[in-house]
Amino acid sequence: MRKVSINGAVFIFIAKSEKLKDSDWMPSNGLPDSKYVLWPRGEEYVVRYMVFGSKGGE
Numbered sequence: 001m002r003k004v005s006i007n008g009a010v011f012i013f014i015a016k017s018e019k020l021k022d023s024d025w026m027p028s029n030g031l032p033d034s035k036y037v038l039w040p041r042g043e044e045y046v047v048r049y050m051v052f053g054s055k056g057g058e
Helices: none
Strands: 002-006 009-013 034-041 044-050
Touching: none
Parallel strands: 009 034
Antiparallel strands: 002 009, 034 044
């Protein structure tokens, strides 16, 4: 798992078989931040947006 933060948005790159930990859902600095989870699917990437306080945003 790798994380990159750009202007307050956090991009989390995970491998196909990896799962997010509970700590990944929490904000990084105490304020809600935009988090995007990306994982490979063939030659493309799937992207999901994580909504603060829930585990299922798109």
